[in-house]
Amino acid sequence: MTINQIQDAIIEEFGCFNRWMDKYEYLIDLGKKLPIIEPQYKTEQHLIRGCQSQVWLRAELRNGAVTFTADSDALITKGIIALLVRVLDAQQPMDIAHTELYFIDAIGLQAHLSPTRSNGLLSMVNTLKSIGEKFSKAH
Amino acid sequence: MKPPTTSPTLDVAAIRRQFPILAREVNGNRLVYLDNGATAQKPQPVIDAMAHYYRELNANIHRGVHHLSQQATHAYEQARETVRAYIHAEQAAEVLFTSGTTAGINLVATCWGRKHLKPGDEIILSTMEHHSNIVPWQLICQQQQSRLKILPITHAGELRLDAFQELLSERTRLVAIAHVSNTLGSVNPVARVIELAHAQGALVLLDGAQAMPHMRVDVQALGVDFYAFSGHKMFAPTGVGVLYGKAALLNDMPPYQGGGEMIERVTFDKTTFAELPHKFEAGTPNIVGGIGLGAAIAWFAQFDAEAVTAHEQDLLAYATAQLSALPRVTILGTAPHKVCVISFLLADAHPFDVGTILDQQGVAVRTGHHCTQPLMDFYNISGTVRASFAIYNHRAEVDALVAAVARAANMLA
Missing domain, CATH: 3.90.1150.10 (Aspartate Aminotransferase, domain 1)
Structure with missing residues (x-):
């Protein structure tokens, strides 16, 4: 599936939730299924620092596509990372670098990506894209 | 009866x-x-006072001969007097308008610290301090080769006064403590802290940011040397606060920032500085903020x-x-x-x-x-x-x- 097909699928899934609780419970569940970064990579090098919740992210280039593993100390943050990883995992570096992540707004999670200092999500999105950029140049 | x-x-x-x-x-x-604790909401009288200022009074203060400037100056200085009366400072000149608690603490650390801190001197802070009552002291201590001593707390969140007495020495120059802890809510025994510090010849600065929205503070009854607080946590706008300091201490301190408002006479050879409080209020101040703070205090004081x-x-x-x-x-x-x-x-x-x-x-x-x-x-x-x-x-x-x-x-x- 392309990045945008996955984004559209997520928007459709979230469309079923009428109550905020269902949405957040789903996010918390998603977080539990996130491909977790291996402990030896939970280092300063892979840390995206937020004021409150921390995010660890590792990317590898495998056969021309990028594989992500990640973790966070907060469950909701972890759920949002799981969504981002689902959208961008196994995609081409160039596509990752140039994608527009419109699903975040569409499912009402944009507040989590505002430039508050409370979580590392905004910088994580920027990091994801710059990883795509870096790998597409190296490719 | x-x-x-x-x-x-x-x-x-x-x-x-x-x-x-x-x-x-x-x-x-x-x-x-x-x-x-982060910021309080604003009552209608504060919102009205600020709107009134921009609708009816807006002018730069202290220098203008025209009517608006005089009215604006009067409103601003009236606000200073409201603060003075509320905290019971001896004179309005001891009430410096700042941008907030952080600015007040930085002012004391910089101006008092540069002049009075010597290598080996000590400043006492507590474990529960807000970063803005830690970092300014770290910076000045680095410059002056002075040291920070940390007053420990109990698990419940109280200052350990027994340890305080041990930390105090002839090297202690200043004690900087929160009146009320922003994280724990503890109301610290500041009268006792001041008494003990003064007995040792040390000055006391209180971070009053979290106390002012909840209680009456009388700076003369406390005998505190410096008291810093923010307007926005006590129903006033952001960007305005107060540093109270005893006149003798403030007069003895060099100015903070240079600029307009804070001078008496400028030549390229030498500048003489204005009297208190203007010596520490360089540049056009937050006029509407000061007026809003006056309105907030007048509102809060009615209860x-x-x-x-x-x-x-x-x-x-x-x-x-x-x-x-x-x-x-x-x-x-x-x-x-x-x-x-x-x-x-x-x-x-x-x-x-x-x-x-x-x-x-x-x-x-x-x-x-x-x-x-x-x-x-x-x-x-x-x-x-x-x-x-x-x-x-x-x-x-x-x-x-x-x-x-x-x-x-x-x-x-």
């Missing part, structure tokens, strides 16, 4: 009606604003201080009991003398997750380290959830908080 004293009570419903923002909805729920305390202590007792009754909630900060600030943890749930779920229910709290990382290290945690109350909060909001926390507990279990 003395007539029976009736303790006046607050009409909280009437107070709430003066805060337009409290009628707002957030995420489909009536806003429950419990982030007053009986004991009635305010009684109301807030009732909220504290009720919220503490209700939250403690929830399984898996731990309250941090259990000093016997507290303002209505409650920091808590929900089992091992991340405070960010708890705060996010509370926000979905319209309950605004603060989560994280509250700019007190050394205190978080003391408790060996990364952060807390903090509910901080103000005069306009009521028991129904405690119920909303408790229900929201219970729901978060279910979701995050």
